Amino acid sequence: MFRNQYDTDVTTWSPQGRLFQVEYAMEAVKQGSAAIGLRSKTYIVLASVNKANSELSSHQKKIFKVDDHIGVAIAGLTADGRVLSRYLRSECINYSFTYESPLPVGRLVVQLADKAQVCTQRSWKRPYGVGLLVAGLDESGAHLYYNCPSGNYFEYQAFAIGSRSQAAKTYLERKFESFMDSSREDLIKHALFAIKETLQGEKLTSSICTVAVVGVEEPFHILDQKTIQELIESFEIREEEVADEGAAMQEQSPEPAPMDI
Amino acid sequence: MTSVEGLLGCEQDSQRTLSPYVTGTSVIGIKYKDGILMTADMGGSYGSTLRYKSVERMKSIGKHSLLGASGEISDFQEILRYLDELIKYDNMWDDGNSFGPKEIHNYLTRIMYNRRNKFDPLWNSLVLGGVKNGQKYLGTVSMIGVHFEDNHVATGFGNHLARPILRDEWKEDLSYEEAVKLLEKCMRVLLYRDRSAINKLQVAKITEEGVTISQPYSLKTFWGFNAFQNPSKGAEGTW
Numbered sequence: 001m002f003r004n005q006y007d008t009d010v011t012t013w014s015p016q017g018r019l020f021q022v023e024y025a026m027e028a029v030k031q032g033s034a035a036i037g038l039r040s041k042t043y044i045v046l047a048s049v050n051k052a053n054s055e056l057s058s059h060q061k062k063i064f065k066v067d068d069h070i071g072v073a074i075a076g077l078t079a080d081g082r083v084l085s086r087y088l089r090s091e092c093i094n095y096s097f098t099y100e101s102p103l104p105v106g107r108l109v110v111q112l113a114d115k116a117q118v119c120t121q122r123s124w125k126r127p128y129g130v131g132l133l134v135a136g137l138d139e140s141g142a143h144l145y146y147n148c149p150s151g152n153y154f155e156y157q158a159f160a161i162g163s164r165s166q167a168a169k170t171y172l173e174r175k176f177e178s179f180m181d182s183s184r185e186d187l188i189k190h191a192l193f194a195i196k197e198t199l200q201g202e203k204l205t206s207s208i209c210t211v212a213v214v215g216v217e218e219p220f221h222i223l224d225q226k227t228i229q230e231l232i233e234s235f236e237i238r239e240e241e242v243a244d245e246g247a248a249m250q251e252q253s254p255e256p257a258p259m260d261i
Numbered sequence: 262m263t264s265v266e267g268l269l270g271c272e273q274d275s276q277r278t279l280s281p282y283v284t285g286t287s288v289i290g291i292k293y294k295d296g297i298l299m300t301a302d303m304g305g306s307y308g309s310t311l312r313y314k315s316v317e318r319m320k321s322i323g324k325h326s327l328l329g330a331s332g333e334i335s336d337f338q339e340i341l342r343y344l345d346e347l348i349k350y351d352n353m354w355d356d357g358n359s360f361g362p363k364e365i366h367n368y369l370t371r372i373m374y375n376r377r378n379k380f381d382p383l384w385n386s387l388v389l390g391g392v393k394n395g396q397k398y399l400g401t402v403s404m405i406g407v408h409f410e411d412n413h414v415a416t417g418f419g420n421h422l423a424r425p426i427l428r429d430e431w432k433e434d435l436s437y438e439e440a441v442k443l444l445e446k447c448m449r450v451l452l453y454r455d456r457s458a459i460n461k462l463q464v465a466k467i468t469e470e471g472v473t474i475s476q477p478y479s480l481k482t483f484w485g486f487n488a489f490q491n492p493s494k495g496a497e498g499t500w
Contacts, residue, residue: 100367104358140357 011123021127022120025149028129032075034165034198035062037133038158038172038190039144040182043215044135046073047191049162049198050208063212063222067092069102069137071212071220075162076130076149084132088112105136109145109153117151131161135214142215160194167197184215188223189235204232281333281384283307285318286457287419288329289447290388291431292397292412293440296468297390299329300444302452303477304459311459319465321472323348325393326362327465328369331416332385332404340383343372362391362398366408374406386416392469415447418455423447437466449480453489 006012007020014020035048050059060078064085065071070092074081091111095103112132119125127149134145146161147153158176160168171194179187191211196204206229214220223231283305290299305313318337319329322344330337347368351360360368366389376382387402400410413427426447435443441464451458460482465474484490493499 098368098371099360099364101361101364104354104356106356107354107358110354138358 009123010120010126019120022150025127025129026131029076029131029149029161030163030165032077032130032162033062034160034162034168034195035073035075035131035133036158036160036165036168036172036191036194036198037073037135037144037146037156038176038179038187038194039135039142040179040184040187042137042142043182043184043187043213043218044137044142044144045184045187045191046071046133046135046212047195048073048075048210049195050210059208061210063210065212065220065222066108066134066136067096067102068219069214070105070108071135071214073133073135073212074130075165077128078130080128080130081132084112084115084128084130087115088134102138104138104140105134105143105145106138106140108136109134109143109147112147113151113153116147116149119149120151133159133161135212135220137214137216158190158194160198162198164198164200167200168194171197184213184218188213188231192228192232192235205229206232281336283312283334284384284457285316285331285334285337286455287415287417287423287451288318288331288386288388289415289419289423289427289444290329290390290399290401290413291427291435291440291444292390292399292433293435293437295437296392296397296466297327297399298437298440298444299327299388299390299465299467300448300462301329301331302448302459302462304457304461305334306457309456311457314459314461315477317463317474319463319474321465321467321474322365322389322391323351323360324471325359325467326365326389326391327467327472328365329388329390329416329465330385333383336383336385340369340372340385340387344369361393361396362389362400363393365389365391366398366400366402366410369402370406370408373402373404373408377405388414388416390467392467395469418451418458419447422450422454426450445480449482452480452482 006014010021033049033051037046046063048062052059063073066088072085088108091108092103116128119127129149132147134147136143144156145153146156146159157179158172175190188211195209206225210222211228212222285305288301290297299319301318303315304311305316316334320341322328369387373383382404384404390399399414401414402408413431415423430443448462452460460479461477463475463477
């Protein structure tokens with residue numbers, strides 16, 4: 001019936017010092033389809049994998065615009081994600097009504113984390129089953145945060161959440177050092193390659209991914225499908241060129257070249 | 262009367278400023294080369310009686326802003342309490358972000374307009390100046406929430422007597438000395454023609470370096486003009 005004695009409500013500790021319900025909520029994030037984010041000094045790119053539930057249905061939206069300077073990508077329970085996005089939107093709009101300026105991203109993320117934390121300390125509540133990558137720009141530059149159902153939040157250069165996100169994380173870990181000075185196009189390219197990693201061999205097409213950008217002089221927006229398809233094709237062509245060169249190299253040297261990317 | 266009670270709802274014992282008690286007169290603010298200069302005299306009038314002589318009507322707000330007020334002095338003090346609270350909570354984030362003059366100006370507009378909608382206005386005209394990230398900012402808010410930005414602003418009598426002078430003589434790159442001279446010219450006219458103005462004033466400066474508010478001082482005056490000595494001459498029928 002139960003996995004153990006201590007997971008029947010959120011607020012009960014296990015003797016090992018764990019809160020199982022909170023951990024289950026974090027598990028829900030891992031089961032959602034992948035979302036990734038990465039940033040340079042001036043741009044942040046979010047990307048997500050769109051999985052339709054059935055052949056007959058369309059997929060659910062996983063990237064939301066919060067304000068001109070902030071957007072989120074979610075993994076986990078989409079319904080919870082929408083509720084939290086609505087909260088973020090209303091915080092932003094109230095702030096700009098009062099101060100006529102954009103809400104600093106770090107402050108929004110703290111408010112969001114506090115909201116999630118409350119759910120881990122009330123017996124009549126449940127944690128949100130969603131992880132959010134919050135991308136935004138403010139006075140202090142570009143930011144990428146990850147918000148967890150536990151109420152923890154972290155700032156990242158690049159991060160991936162959701163199913164098979166480990167593959168994308170590995171890709172990003174290998175490449176992130178160059179991100180700070182990357183161009184907008186390079187960030188999008190890395191985003192698409194990172195997404196591709198999570199697909200495990202499945203072909204990357206514009207119909208199974210969403211990409212969004214926010215940056216200096218560029219309000220948050222989701223790229224349209226046609227643009228993404230063109231980008232994917234241009235990157236694939238270049239990748240093949242690289243692969244051909246690699247093959248040519250292989251003929252020359254008997255040593256097997258390690259295949260990156 | 263019943264219609265007013267209807268608007269106020271169940272707040273039958275609601276207290277509000279029906280008319281101001283202790284008031285300060287004009288404030289003038291101008292942009293100059295390095296930032297913003299603001300001036301106000303230190304009088305506090307109890308009705309039409311000049312009751313107080315050293316009221317400070319300009320205060321710094323956070324690192325980047327300077328606020329000057331005319332109108333009800335106690336309402337100004339309440340506004341200062343709101344702003345102290347606001348700045349304190351802003352600092353408590355400790356995240357490198359801070360409110361600039363634009364944010365403060367908009368916040369004040371919200372406060373003023375909200376209070377007038379409660380039929381309980383804060384009886385002030387405010388001038389807000391500041392510099393943040395090399396950007397100069399000068400704006401004003403009235404007691405009913407009317408707000409705007411300009412290169413030079415004034416409240417009360419200053420609107421009638423100082424702004425025409427500023428329209429003629431203000432320019433973008435005034436030096437500090439020139440700007441103070443211009444403000445003093447305006448204040449002298451106000452001193453002559455505004456019965457609530459007193460000859461004890463301060464000049465406040467805000468630049469990228471911060472705020473400095475001068476010690477109180479007086480202007481040189483000359484009351485020997487014929488028009489002052491014989492005011493009714495040339496105005497038949499007056500006394």
